Amino acid sequence: MSSDPWGRVDETGTVYVRTADGEQVVGSWQAGSPEEALAYFERKYEGLVVEIGLLEKRVKTTDLSSKDAQAAIGHLREQVDAHHAVGDLDALRARLDKLVELVEARREERKAQRAKQSDEARHAKEALVVEAEELAQSDQWRAAGERLRALVDTWKGLPRLDRKSDDELWHRFSHARSAFSKRRKQHFAQLDAQREEARQAKERLVAEAESLSGSTDWGPTAARYRDLMAEWKAAGRAQREHEDDLWNRFRGAQDVFFAARSSVFAERDAEQAENLKLKEELAEEAEKLLPITELKAARAAFRGINERWEAIGHVPRDARPKVEGRMHTVERALQEAEEAEWRRTNPEARARAAGLTGQLQAAVDKLKGQIEQARAQGNTAKAEKLERELEGRQALLDQALKGLHEFGG
Template sequence: MSSDPWGRVDETGTVYVRTADGEREVGSWQAGSPEEALAYFERKYEGLVVEIGLLERRVKTTDLAPKDALTAIEHLRAAVTEAHAVGDLAALAKRLDALTEQVDARREERKVAKAKASEEARTAKDDLVTEAEQLAQSEQWRAAGERLRALVDIWKGLPRLDRKTDDELWHRFSHARSVFSKRRKAHFAALDAQREDARRRKEKLVEEAQALSGSTDWGPTAARYRELMTDWKAAGRAQREAEDDLWNRFRGAQDVFFAARSEVFAERDTEQRENLTLKEELAIEAEKLLPVTDLKAARAAFRGINERWEAIGHVPRDARPRIEGRMHAVERAIQEAEESEWRRTNPEARARAAGLTGQLQAAVDKLREQIETARAAGNNSRADKLQRELDGRQALLDQALKSLDEFGG
């Protein structure tokens, strides 16, 4: 008979393993010595040790699912319980118990992590739905469309929730995308209609512009072209493929007209510059009439100069105010001389001025007497009031005397 701390072989070759509950028969050995029998069953024990060690490493170093780990543990536990092996089977059972606790803890951690991930996914999907519903009302068609497509990709990358919650959120998300799609489609349909209307309006403008391109009625035609340009801008844009062609035709018709006008105006500008030189000479001649000393001679000379002025014709537009202003200045000076002469020689006006002067002088004299009387009586308040009235009448009198002087005394 042979034995070790964990097992023995009796005289019949029966092999036993020692456990806390007593000995348990694990096999029979007839092919060799008892030592060889124990060694054989000890190797079976070592095999169990290796399997448990491998499972421990898998649980520790891999993401083995808790369910699969527990299945493997229960399989090894049954193997240990029914093992035909010699060794410390209780120690193996304790290792399996510890491994079970470790797996249960990991399963709880995963459960918490899964719940957290699910809550985060729900929050993320809620946020996606909220943003999609806001974007559904946007009119930034390109940016909002691109963002909605990006939200779909983000949604696909998030874990699924429970079916009811996930379906409800997806329905809202999908509805928001559908609302935006319908609004965008309606917008661009309306835009297409507007562009077609713009194309028809611009086609008519092109036709009129081309019809006017040969006109020589320069002023009214140029004004009409400006109106057509205003109408063009108000018409809006046509379809892209039509807009450039319409514009080229519209602008081309204007170019024909304005090129012809520019050629005519270039000739006219040369003539007008020559006219300006002649009128400058006449302005110098007219300015020599000032100051007016002989009204009759000055009037006659200016009339002759003005007749030659009118016969010359137009000058360049930018020079017109300056050159005409010089002639007008001479004309005003002669008119003022005429008015001064008329006032000086008009007996009725002189009589009226003299009468007004006399009335004012009488009023001033009377006020002075009243002031002296008031002051003598010690009534300074009345004297001050009368003095203010006197100051006003004196100013009127001074002006009347000046006007009377203009009539020669």
Template sequence: MTTDPWGRVDDDGTVYVRTSEGERVVGSWQAGEPEEALAFFRRKYDALVTEVELLEKRLRSTDLSASSAMSSIDKLRTAVREAGAVGDLDSLMARLDVLADRAEERKVEQKQAQENAREQARETKERIVAEAERVAVETTHWKSGGERMLQLIEEWKKAPRADRPTEQALWKRMSAARNSFSKRRKAYFAGLDQEREEVRAVKERIVAEAEALSGSEDWGPTARAYRDLMQQWKRTGRADRASEDKLWARFKAAQDRFFDARNAVFAERDAELRVNAEAKEKILAEAQAEIPAISDPRRARARLRDYQEAWEAAGELPRDVRDQLEGAFRRIEDDVRRAEDAEWKRTSPEARARAKDTVDQLASAISGLEAKLEKARAAGDTKRAKEAEEALDARRAWLAEAEKALDEMS
């Protein structure tokens, strides 16, 4: 009989393995020496050891799920328990028990991780749903709002799943938000269509008025009427794009017909008035050279009247130079008027009387202050004397200016 620490081979070739529960038969060997039999069954044991070691490594270094680990452990336990092998089967069973405990720990860890992942998924989808509800209620920028709603749907699809009841409840809110947004947008555009139709009707009326005026030769009132119609057009708002473009083309065409005709008439008239412009340019040049050199305002006014009569007699000006020439002539008139006003103020009896009264009042005030000064000096009151001197200096300066003004009026 040949023996081994963990088994033996009987004389009849029966092979046994020793375990904590006693010996059991693992096989029979008839083809060779007993040592060969033990070596063969030890190799089977080594194979089991390798499987256990691989499972230990997977459980230690990979994310093998607890359920897969327990399934592998149960299979190995059965394999070890029924193994046709010679070796320390009890130690293998003990290692598998340790692995089972580790698998149970992983089961708890994975369950917690799953719960954490579901909670995170719930928070993520809560955020997505909350934003979708905000878009559904608050957004009035329909294009960007619709794009954002589609983005939120995609974010929902890509987000991890929460537990089934939470998923269902949140999706119900998400779907309701999307439907609410769609209804609000549809209602808005329905109202917008109605509003644009009303605008189109108003602009049809404006265009009809513009077309009716396009042949008018009443230039001034018709031009004002076109300005009023343009203001109405701007205040009315916008119709749909196609109608807006067509109506504007008609409005502009009518307006252009009128103003082109008016401009042609005015251009012909301006050509006829060019000789008037030449005459007035000559009058203006002579007035600009002569009138500013006249120092007597009355003579300047009399000479200006001559130029004004010549100006009126020269006739109407062309539009392109009207403002320039009329403005230059008005500046000459303004200069003469200002010179007359200044002369009147200088020679006015009322103004001279007021100036004389001012001189008399200041002279009287100076006399009073001089008396106060003498009195303060006699009393040795330096403070009052200084105050009187300062007041005298000021009033003497005022008196000099008042006397100068009075002299200029003489």
């Protein structure tokens, strides 16, 4: 009979293993010596040790599922419980028990991790839904559209939740995207309608601008072009493919008109500048008639100057008052000279002036006589009163004499 600390072989060739529950039959060995029998079953034991070690490593270092780990443990436990190996089988059972505990702990850990991940995914998806619903109300069409597309990519990268929760959140998320797309589609449809309306309005403005480009009615046409420009700005923008072409036509029509007007105005300005020079020379010639000594000759000379003046066209508006004022000054001097001549040569006026002078002279002479009489009588108060009256009559007489002198009397 042969034996070691964990097993023995009896005289019949039966192999036993020692366990906490007593000896258990391992098997029968008839092919060789008892030592060879023990060595064979010890190798069986070492094989179990290796398999359990490998399983322990897989559980600790890989993502082996709990189900597969439990199946592997069960398979090894069956082999240990079959007692077909010689060694410390109780130690192997203890290791398998610990392995079961480890697998259960890992299962709970993974369950908690999955729950945490699910909770994080739920919060992440809820946040995506909230942002999508906010973006659904945005008018920043390009930026909001790009952000919603980015949110979809983010959603696809998140773990799925339970079917009910995931479907509810996805429904809200999808509804927000649809609402935004609908609003954006309506906006651009309305914008297209507005741009088409603007295009039609600008087509009409261009047609009118082109019809006016050959006008020579400078003032009213320029005013109408200003009105057309205001209407152009108020019309809004047409479609991009039409806007530039319409503007180029509109601006081109204006340029044709204003270039023609500028050319005409430049010629007019040059002509008016020359007219001003000629009128200044005439004004200078007229001013040489002053002061007027020979009325008849001066009148004839001024008439000739004025005829030449009238034959000359317009002068620049800002220079007109000054040059015309110079001619008016000479004209007023002539009028005053004519009025003086008329007064001097009018018989009726001279007679009236002579009669008035005679009356005033008689009144003055009478007052002088009354003053002398009052003084002779010693009536000083009356004399002073009469002297004051004399001063007034004398002044009137002096003025009348002056007028009579102008008549040559």
